[in-house]
Amino acid sequence: MSEIINVLTNPDSFFKEKMTERIQFKMPALIVVLNALMGAISGYIMVKAILSSAAVGGGFAGAGAIFVAVGGFLGVLVLWPIYTAVFYGLSALFGGEGSFKRSLEFVGYGYIPVLLNSIFGLYAINQVSDSLRASSANPAQIAQMLSNDPIMQVATLVGIIFQLWSANIWIFGLKNARNLNLRGALISVGIPIGLLILYSLISYIGGIA
Template identity: 85%
Template sequence: MNEIINVLTNPDSFFKKKMTERIHFKIPFFIVILNALLGAISGYIMVKAILSSAAVGVGFASIGAIGGALGGFLGVLIVWPIYTAVFYGLSALFGGEGSFKRSLEFVGYGYIPALLNSIFGLYVINQISASLQATAADPAQMAQMLSNDPLMQVATLVGIIFQLWSANIWIFGLKNARNLNLRGALISVGLPVGLLILYSLISYIGGIA
């Protein structure tokens, strides 16, 4: 628990200490797996609610929901090394030195805020799924309903806040893992994360327009 608190409140000090230790994936992998499991549950609930409301049949809705769960689970696992590869590649432009494995380990710790966001997101999806199942509409109409839903809009803003929190952890994780100055780490993480946040904001503005 102390490790979790330290990485959330003082990531630079936390990762400096970690640099003196061997690479261990146990805790970061556990963090990412928890995120993946929550993503799977959210995917299952959301896809089943959408397909059920579209009256496609119970069997097809169940199969689609399983596919949504699998996609939610694998999506989180796949994004972890992708994020690391992007940060790692960009940091090379600033003379970054250090192993990919160390970077992967430290990026895993940055998923702690995402875990908190996943818990909130699961609550939101649970609240929305009941109303979706009670509404007869095609998937395109469902997508529009979701983007206009005030609770989903709040979830988008909350998600951006947690994304920024994760980015802060990743900046200091990359700074230590790749032996960068703060500016190099900030750009290496801030550029891709900033683009993702910009996309989220555009989607949010489109939903409330």
């Protein structure tokens, strides 16, 4: 627990200490897998509610929800090395040095705030799913309902806050893993994450407009 607190409160000091140790994937992999599980559960609940609302047969609704859940689980696992590769590649423009494995390890720790957000997101989805099951809306109407739902709008804003928290951890993780100055690490992480946050903001504004 103290290790997690250190990552969240003082990532630069945490990663500096980690640089003196051998690469270990046990903890970061556990963090990412837990995120994947939360994503799978959220996807299952949401899709089953949507398909039930659309009067899809119980068996088909369950199968569709399972398919999405598996895809969501694998998607989170795949994004871990993809994020790392993007950060790693951009950091090379600033003279970054250090192994991809070390970067992968440190990026895994940055998923802790994402995990906290996933817990809140699961609560939000569980609340919204009840109203979806009770409706008989078509897919377009369901999308509008989700965009206009206050709980989902709050979840979007909370997600952006936690994404910024993760980005802060990734900045200091990359700074140490790739031996960068703070400016280089900030740009390497800030460009891709900034684009993701911009997309979330546009979606949020579109939902409340």
